Amino acid sequence: xxxxFIGLPHTPFDAEVASSCAFTxxxxxxxxxxxxxxxxxxxxWGGDDPxxxxxxxxxxxPDEQHAHFGDNPWATIRWDNxxxxxxxxxxxxxxxxxxxxxxxxxxxxxAQAWQLAHLVEEFGLEHQIIEPNVGYSGIAAGxxxxxxxxxWMHHVYGLHRIEDGRPDDAVIPVYLDPAKFxxxxxxxxxxxxxxxxxxxxxxxxxxxxxxxxxxxKIMGALGNVDEQGQLWDCEGNVVARPDQGSWEYLGEVGPDxxxxxxxxxxxxxxxxxxxxxxxxxxxxxxxxxxxxVASDWGAFTDNLDxxxxxFRTIEQGLxxxxxxDAMRPKRSGSTRIANxxxxxxxxxxxxxxxxxxxxxxxx
Numbered sequence: 001x002x003x004x005f006i007g008l009p010h011t012p013f014d015a016e017v018a019s020s021c022a023f024t025x026x027x028x029x030x031x032x033x034x035x036x037x038x039x040x041x042x043x044x045w046g047g048d049d050p051x052x053x054x055x056x057x058x059x060x061x062p063d064e065q066h067a068h069f070g071d072n073p074w075a076t077i078r079w080d081n082x083x084x085x086x087x088x089x090x091x092x093x094x095x096x097x098x099x100x101x102x103x104x105x106x107x108x109x110x111a112q113a114w115q116l117a118h119l120v121e122e123f124g125l126e127h128q129i130i131e132p133n134v135g136y137s138g139i140a141a142g143x144x145x146x147x148x149x150x151x152w153m154h155h156v157y158g159l160h161r162i163e164d165g166r167p168d169d170a171v172i173p174v175y176l177d178p179a180k181f182x183x184x185x186x187x188x189x190x191x192x193x194x195x196x197x198x199x200x201x202x203x204x205x206x207x208x209x210x211x212x213x214x215x216x217k218i219m220g221a222l223g224n225v226d227e228q229g230q231l232w233d234c235e236g237n238v239v240a241r242p243d244q245g246s247w248e249y250l251g252e253v254g255p256d257x258x259x260x261x262x263x264x265x266x267x268x269x270x271x272x273x274x275x276x277x278x279x280x281x282x283x284x285x286x287x288x289x290x291x292x293v294a295s296d297w298g299a300f301t302d303n304l305d306x307x308x309x310x311f312r313t314i315e316q317g318l319x320x321x322x323x324x325d326a327m328r329p330k331r332s333g334s335t336r337i338a339n340x341x342x343x344x345x346x347x348x349x350x351x352x353x354x355x356x357x358x359x360x361x362x363x
Contacts, residue, residue, distance in 0.1 A: 001039045001040070001106065001358055001362060002039070002040040002041075002042070002102065002104070002105045002106070003034065003039055003040070003041050003042070003105070003106045003107070003108050003130075003358075004042045004044065004097055004100065004101060004105060004106070004107045004108065005027070005030075005031060005041055005042065005043045005044065005054075005108045005110060006044050006093055006097070006107065006108065006109050006110060006116055006119065007027055007043060007044055007045035007046070007110045007111075008023060008024065008027075008045060008046065008077075008089075008110060008111055009045075009046040009059065009060045009065070009068075009077075009085050009086065009088075009089035010046060010065060010068070010069045010073035010074070010076075010077045010085070011023075011024045011045075011046065011047070011065075011073050011074065012024075012046070012047035012048065012050070012062070012065075013027070013028060013043065013045045013046075013047060013050045013052075013056065014028065014047075014050055015028040015029065015255075016254065016255065018073075018074065019254055019255050019258075020074050020195075020221050020252055021073075021074040022135065022278075022280050023110060023111050023133070023135070024074075025280070026110070026133045026135070026174075026175075026280075027045075027110045027133065028050075028052075029175055029176070029177065029347060030110075030132055030133060030175070030354070031043055031052060031054050032052065032347070033175065033347050033350065033351040033354065034351075034354065034355075035052070035053045035054050036351065037351055037352075037354075037355045039355075039358070040054075040055075041054035041055070042054065042055045042057065042100055043055065043056050043057065044057045044059050044093045044096060044097065045057075045058065045059065046058065046059060046060035046061075046062075046064075046065050046089065047060070047061075047062050047065060048062055057096045057100075059089050059092040059093050059096060060085065060088065060089050060092070064085075064088075068084075068085040069085075072221070074221070075221065075222055075234070090116065090118065093116070093119070094118065094119065094122070097119065097123075098122075101123065101127065103126070104127075105127055106127060106128045106129075106130055106358070106361075106362075107119065107123055107127050107128070107129050107130070108129075108130045108131070108132055109129070109130075109131050109140070109143070110132075110133060111133075111136060116140075117140065120140045120141070120142060120143070124142050124143075128144065128361055128362070129142060129143040129144070130143060130144050130145070130146070130358075130361065131143050131144070131145040131146065132146045132172075132354060133146070133148070134146060134147045134148065134152070134153075134156065134277070135148050135152070135277035135278045136277065137155075137156055137159050139156060139160065144166075144168035144169060144170075144361055145166075145169045145170075146169070146170045146171070146172045146354070146357060147169065147170070147171050147172075147277075148171075148172070148173060148174055148277050148278030148299065149171065149173070149277065149278060149298070149299040149301075149302040150171050150302055151275070151297070151298050151299055151301050151302055152275070152276075152277040152278065152298070152299060153169065153171055155275050155298075168361060170353075170357045172350060172353045172354060172357065173278075173283075173302075173344055173345055173350060173353075174278045174279075174280055174283045174299075174345055174350075175345060175346070175347050175349075175350035175351070176280065176283060176284060176287060176345050176346070176347070177346075177347060178287050178341075178342045178345070178346045180255045180256075180259050181259045181262065181263070181284055181287040181288045181338075182259060182263050182288065183263060183288060183289035183334050183335060183338050184260075184263030184264050184288075184289075185264065186264065186265075186266050186334075187264035187265070187266075188214065188215070188266055189214060189215040189216065189217055189264070189265060189266060190205075190208075190209050190212075190214050190215070190216050190217070190265060190266055190267050190268070190269050190321075191216070191217050191218075191219065191261060191262060191265040191267070191268050191269070191285070191290075192205040192206075192216065192217075192218050192219070192220075192268070192269045192270070193219045193220055193258065193268070193270075193281035193284070193285075194219075194220045194270070194272070194281065195220050195221055195222055195234075196220055196221065196222040196223035196224075196231075196232075196233035196234055196239065197222065197233055197234060197235055198233060198235055198237050198239075198273070199272065199273045199274045200220075200272055200273070201270075201271035201272050201273050201295070202218065202220075202231075202233065202239040202240070203237070203238075203239040203240070204269075204271040204314075204317075205218075205269040205270075205271055206218075206231075206239060206240040206244050206245075206247055207244065207314065208269055208271070208293070208314065208317045208318065208321065209245055209247065209269065210244045210245035210247075211314070211318060212318055212321050213245070214245075214266065214321075215245070215246040215247065215248070216245065216246070216247040216248070216269070217247075217248050217250060217261055217265070218231070218240070218247060218248065218249045218250065219250045219251070219252075219253050219257075219258060219261065220251075220252065221251070221252035222234035222252075223239075223249055223251065225249055228242070229241075229242040230242070231247075231249050258284065259284075259288065262284060262285055262288040262290055263288050263289075263290075265285070265288070265290045266290075266324070266325055267285075267290060267291050267292065267293055267321060267324040267325060268281065268282055268285035268290055268291075268292045268293070268294075269292075269293050269294075269321075270282050270292055270293070270294035270295065270300065271293075271294065271295050271311075271317065272294070272295050272298065273295070274298070275297055275298040276295075276297075276298035276299040276300065277298070277299055278299050279294075279298070279299045279300065282294060282299070282300060282303070282308065283303075283341065283345045286303070286306050286307055286308075286337055286338070286340075286341035286345070287338055287341045287342060287345060287346075288338065289333075289334030289335060289336075289337045289338035290307075290334070290337070291307040291308070291309065291323075291324035291325075291327045291337060292307060292308045292309065292324070293309050293310075293311065293317060293320045293321050293324050294308055294309070294310055294311075295310065295311070295312070296310035296311055296312050296316075297310075303344075305340075306337065306340050306341055306344065307324075307327060307337040307340070307341075309321075309323050309324050
């Protein structure tokens, strides 16, 4: 099957370099999975050719990327078609796609489909439009969508006032490379992995760890520790103070560091305030054999059987931490969590689910 994969203008097509951008990581993994299954991919993205087993079409040069987005593209991009970089990227993508597309080809979008509505209008009648990584709310009319969780599918259906089921859609879980994560002995600390924004609930994680009496390691972009030892998020909120127990801000880290820190954690705290679509971080923790304490809504509720404990209040959160803590010191418990997560989230497990979905659409 030949698939034209329409991507993003702001990041390199590299899951290591752009590990802070969930959309990019998922896109690289998806293209890797699909080419391994024998599908022919044409990728339209920004930056240089990464050398994958797919045709790569650069629709924005590295110099243009740096001029538009600076050194932190996943923090500076705006999802607005009026931005000059979107107009430039969309125009180039349209012309490159028009020169390459053949009868019977599929078109896949990697992110908010409304950004590319003109492509749906141009090609949607003659070509199957798919959205294989729906971790966003702006799905296209007439596409077939694969949602990351049942919770997110129903949320998006509600937003779009979709009251009847859509048979062409699917729910296919988050997919990661399990080789990047490993189990290890419990070293007695909790972890939170999140962008430093208020809605990620980092302040709640700090308070939970403080009351529970467990050290906390904080990983994620866009935070800043001031001279008084306070951690600020990028929106001007103090999310951690020196008097709130033992916490450490590691900043934005790559997959290797993240995997090592997770391997020694007693638990991951994920008190996101909004409805999460997939939340890679808690799937990474489970692949590391680490139980999760998370908000009682969104993606977390799809994985309650894997070692996720949910809560709505601080009191419930502390109780959930007791249950999570009881799982981790037992080596067998850690291995069981990691094995179950690998069976659900590894690329080897998820790839055939996508393959079956594409074949169903083609038939």
